[in-house]
Amino acid sequence: MILCQLRRDLVAAVPSVALAPPRPRVLELLPPGAPRRPQVHRRVTEIRDAIPALRDYGPPRRGLHGCRTAASRAVHAAAVSAWLRAACRAKRCGRPPLWSATFAVAGAHDLAGETAFLVVAARPGGTSAR
Structure with a gap:
């Protein structure tokens, strides 16, 4: 669910990255009618596509x-x-x-690892849930 909110925020800022229109929030809480993996893959792709589109708006970051x-x-x-x-x-x-930031975002090489990284990044402060 946390990826849904991150995706919603990023698509609101960069609508061109949406592969499909956001579903109403109530529908996002219901179990999907389609297999879950393609939906997660789509969210991860849209989130990753939004990051470069926002690079000139975020504060400059170095050393990460x-x-x-x-x-x-x-x-x-x-x-x-x-x-x-x-x-x-x-x-x-x-x-x-304001600037052209060069902000490399580490992730993973597979969908599970990438999803896990983005779930942590989606939480305020980038904290893991425990």
């Missing part, structure tokens, strides 16, 4: 490359979370792009 340990991935996810929220706010408020 090389997330090899779980702790560094958690720190990176927290930074991505804050960056995405700031970039979305700036774009939705109609602010012009």
